[in-house]
Amino acid sequence: MKVSSKGEYALRALLLLGGHQGNVLGIQEIADKTLVTTNYLEQILLQLKKLGYVTSKRGAKGGYMLLKEPQEINIGEIIRELEGPLSPMACASITKYEPCPLEEGCQLKPLWSLVRDTIAYVLDRTTLEDLLENKISLLKGEDLVVIKNTP
Template sequence: MKISSKGEYALRALITLATNKNDLMQIKDISSETLVSSQYLEHILLQLKSHGYVKSKRGVYGGYTLKESPSRIVIGKVIRDLEGPLAPMGCVSVTAYEYCPLEDKNCLLKPLWALIRDTIAQLLDDTTLEDLVKGHIYKN
């Protein structure tokens, strides 16, 4: 699993919207807060909107706002929606499994890849946008 700039910037945008005191934020203001270009941010916000995380209003007084409460937005789901599977290797992916010939030879790496997948998935699935905003990050 590798989180691209798109995933990183999407989380920045969601955090910015979650901490916003106003109802709507314009792209230029989100861009200023997240240090992401308005053009790229517009593309990301459209994806977040299509997945149901944000809503928008057109016009002079328009902008973007969260569609759900930050406590209902699970970071693992956001990352999967934007980036795809969390598994480091296709042979252990739950949603996008890819056969590997070494599986027939009792690959000794597969349990490690599965543990990494499970650990990452649990951490991200146990973290909400509200947790990020409040600084409540799970620590073992």
């Protein structure tokens, strides 16, 4: 899984809007503060609006604002909606599974499944509020990864 510029820029915009909760921010202000072109940002914000994360206001004092509270915005959901499945390989995907001719007895599929599950574990437990309040901490590998040792 790779997060594209669209996913990164969407999160930047949501963070900015979340930091100004209840206020309308103009497209140019959002673009300037997130370092995203207004044309690309408009496309992203339109998609976020269709998904129900932001709303817009027309007019001279128009712009965008969050529609949901930051604690209601799950980062895993946003990434899936904008980027697609979290799995690095289609054969390990839950939502977009594609069979592989080498799948039977494949020794790599468990690795790809673990990568998928680890990414999902972190993203699904993270909200916009967590990011706004700097609640993200580094986890040690032992906290997430369980590898069975056989005797």
